[in-house]
Amino acid sequence: MIEHMPIPRAVAVVVDGPRVLIIKRFLRLGRSEACPMCEAYGERGPMCPGHHYAVLPGGHVEEGETAAAAALRELHEETTLEGRVDRLLWTGWHNRRPASYFLMADVTGTPVLSGAETAEHGADNSFELMWVTADEFDELNLHPGDIRAPLAALLGHGVGPA
Structure with a gap:
């Protein structure tokens, strides 16, 4: 049996003084076993109860793409913002997937x-950009x-405007 590696996630951290850009979410899928948030929070019922949460802009690293390039692409695809990668902040895990978090610099535009977030936006799968x-x-x-802790520490250091 061939075990497949999980698809890595690349994340754009857009900071404006003491604020960071997030996507406020609500997700409710029919069955709990189909829901990554039910798995993350240990929900065991047959039906997904729905989850209120927030994430930083980001998504899959595509084949042949670097994580930094994916973070920039996802930032633009999800928020219309443009920018450049300043540096890798940290790595970690997001729903059993390796994740790389990149600080964005020289960000232009209005979020x-x-x-896909616009196309999928609805009562059971909602998206809202927020500072x-x-x-x-x-x-x-x-x-x-x-x-939360490393991001709060980053915001406490007063990283410059986005």
Whole structure:
């Protein structure tokens, strides 16, 4: 049996003073075994109860693409923003997938939800772009939870405007 490696995730961290750009989400899938958030939160019922959470802009690293290039592409696809990668901040895991978090610099434009997120936006799968401060991470259920502390520390260091 060939075991497939999970598709890596690349994440764009867009900071504006004490704020970071997030995507506020609500996801409800029919069956809990089909829902990555049910798995992440240990929901065991037959039906997905629905999940309120937030993520940073990001997504799959495509074949032949670097994680940094994927972070830039995903940033533009999801928010219409343009920018450049300043540096890799950290690596971690997102729903059993390796994830790379990149600080964006020279970001231009106004964030507007776009791409697949616009097409999929609805009552059971909603997306909302928001600028938030570190004191909102817990209330918004920023996912994955282990990024909250390093992201709060980054915001506390007053990284320059996006």
